[in-house]
Amino acid sequence: MKGKILVTGGAGYIGSHTVVELQNAGYSVVIIDDLSNSTADSIDGIERITGTRPVFVKLDCNDLDGLRNLFASHPDIKGIIHFAASKAVGESVQKPLLYYRNNLNSLINLLDLMPQFDIKNIVFSSSCTVYGEPDVNPIDETAPVKPAESPYGNTKQINEEIIKDFVRSGADIKSIILRYFNPIGAHPSAELGELPNGVPQNLVPYITQTAIGVREQLSVFGDDYNTPDGSCIRDFINVVDLAKAHVIAIDRMLEDKSQDKVEIFNLGTGRGVSVLELINVFEKVSGTKLNYKIVARREGDIEKIWADPKHANNVLGWTAKENIDDTMNSAWKWQLKLREKGIM
Ligand code: NAD
């Protein structure tokens, strides 16, 4: 065993895929999750894929005493991957205090306890949302952080600052901040995937739910952008590729490979794909015709953004490997599996 890693939000979409990769790489994992946006089914999925059931404790990261007890019962935790957060952009506009409370307190509690329990390493889930509308694409980590478009986006910016300030204050910790572009797809086994609560806000679950008949029609938000086909462009990154980067980040910190106490990496493919292109790919790999219509732009949408992932490629030795066809196919297989199980 390589060591024990605490994964907050490990029952969620990206967290559960990351736990699989951590276990495959020889780490033992403790998951904490309050199941506010997930179910414990993902723990079963992780066990079916890896043959190992991670330790799972239902716990809210806002519960400082609960966290303290958790760390006391696992004194051998070597690092933390902090996924737990509320993540719906629209909801964050409606309920800003919920977002500030959950996303800021969770991190503060963890940082507060890390020195007390001699835990030196934390990976933080950030987002390309910190870049706003880029002045240039592809965008690298030296680009300025733009004023946040939503309370959710603001929590990511503030969390990055909290980590930097804590390190600046002399805290004996290291952090790797990972800025994800648009994670999509599912585990190829279809044992894990994205299962949003209620009506999906993100494109890919909306596509697959429409194709399977749970939603009637996908609305494509705008075809009058300054892009080749008029629809928005994103950097869609396969969730398993993304998960693997976390294992590399943890290895890097535990092996003390970096001089810097805080490092920031973009996690994207480096390729921009438009919304309409993605729909075409989906129709091709699924063999279905998607019912969609073009509607007005969605307020606050970025026109085009894709990553310059060279920093992660060169320094972490990580590259996104999966192609978009296989990724969309994995999302479709996951949706079919949900249907088979009668979940959706
Ligand atoms: P998710 O909602 O599937 O997973 C987050 C998990 O955290 C859920 O299981 C939820 O129940 C749990 N959680 C929330 N608040 C908690 C708390 N206070 N205590 C314990 N558990 C709590 O979301 P995801 O897509 O897997 O995202 C993981 C992280 O990556 C989040 O921080 C998110 O902001 C970030 N991120 C996601 C995306 C994306 O598009 N999915 C993009 C960029 C960044």
Ligand code: WQD
């Ligand atoms: C992608 C494209 C939509 C749904 C969000 C967050 C961001 C980050 C990733 C966490 C856009 C279009 C979508 C639909 C559509 N998350 N679309 N019809 O907006 O890039 O980013 O998730 O950090 O912070 O803002 O992702 O999947 O919502 O949209 O046409 O029903 O698909 O307009 O162009 P987005 P998304």
